[in-house]
Amino acid sequence: MMLGAETELLQEPGTMSVALQSTITIELDERVAVAATVHVTEAFVDEVNGILLGHDSTDAERLATTAEMVSRVVRRLRAHASENGCQSVCTLPATITHGTFQLLEAVGEDCGFLLWFRRRESKALCALSLVVTLLDEG
Amino acid sequence: MNVLICDDDASTRFVLRRILAQNLGWNVVESGDGVDALAQLSRRRFDLLLLDLEMPALSGFEVLEVLRESESLREIPVVIVSQERRPEVIMRLREQHVAGYLLKPIHAEQVADRLANLRLKPRVHTGPRGDISNLHLSRGAPSILVDGNLDYRQFFLAEAERFGPVRVAESAASAVAQFRKSPVDVVFIGTQLGVMNVETMVRKLREAAGDRPVRVVCIVNDAKAKEEAARLGCDDTMARTMVPSVFTSEFRRFVKPSGPVAVLQQMLPEFKNAAMRSID
Known part of the structure; x- marks a missing residue:
């Protein structure tokens, strides 16, 4: 459940045109940085906003909702890190809109994960990418 | 067999070392007090601890208690070397599952026989x-x-x-x-x-x-x-x-x-x- 929208993990993703994305970078134990990015289609963010606000969303509301989504994800990831004795610090969300829709790019196996989700009812897509870098490698 | 002798009396350690090394061919490490003995036990693998009871800083009883509460050292066989003869003390030691009791003063042949009869096996070291x-x-x-x-x-x-x-x-x-x-x-x-x-x-x-x-x-x-x-x-x-x-x-x-x-x-x-x- 993400902001009132029931989602499910998509095992065999296809393609996705990203309308907005929001990124927060988490540093874990000063060893690795994980850039967590929520990528949403316009349909997905509009449906979430429809549930939350009950009306068509404005651009500002789309941005705010996408940022809130990544904030929630990062809160949970930081809680997981903390439960496992790992210190974490994170940035504020950086949110961008793609004027022309952008195809979601793959994340290399050695540098991160890309997880696809869709709304159970409408099948609208969103994705979460986690791109990991080693801090001591700059 | 790797053995740690913990006794604040240097002459007792010397006698025990000779018996264990010469009669039984065991490797011996000495420790003069309980604190050092626990440090040695945490760093190295020992198959047996010979432990004096009356020691400054940390008594043999306290060392024994610490060992029995330790996950990695709970099973180490401990043989008490002491002049203590009071029954209540012996009972207390039994509760701590000591492997044997050697009364001071030490007699070389008795010690070698008693320890050999314990049929100790080198402990498998799993480490942390x-x-x-x-x-x-x-x-x-x-x-x-x-x-x-x-x-x-x-x-x-x-x-x-x-x-x-x-x-x-x-x-x-x-x-x-x-x-x-x-x-x-x-x-x-x-x-x-x-x-x-x-x-x-x-x-x-x-x-x-x-x-x-x-x-x-x-x-x-x-x-x-x-x-x-x-x-x-x-x-x-x-x-x-x-x-x-x-x-x-x-x-x-x-x-x-x-x-x-x-x-x-x-x-x-x-x-x-x-x-x-x-x-x-």
């Missing part, structure tokens, strides 16, 4: 789990494979050497000899080991390793063999297979992680699952 699981094969840290099957050795070598150097041995005896000559962090034990069995091999590896931790991985065919491997003192198991993809996924657990994702997975193995749950 965390230390063992941090031992991996890497480019700079070779491992040893022992297996009597030539085909499997060749397969293992071809697959494993992508991750780091592997030295092979045809028999357990040869592997132990190699290990003594040049110790490694990880030893893989396969099948057809020759005359020396797995249990003896593991024990000899631990003895040769001394203070150095070594990760012993048994290559097993089924769940029953996996249980047996744990009983024989192996730290880990991996499935025996000659399917390259299955081998690689099994073997990766013993390869030093490299790359950012591997480091993250080592730090937080469930991070990806946590990410899945964070949206779903």
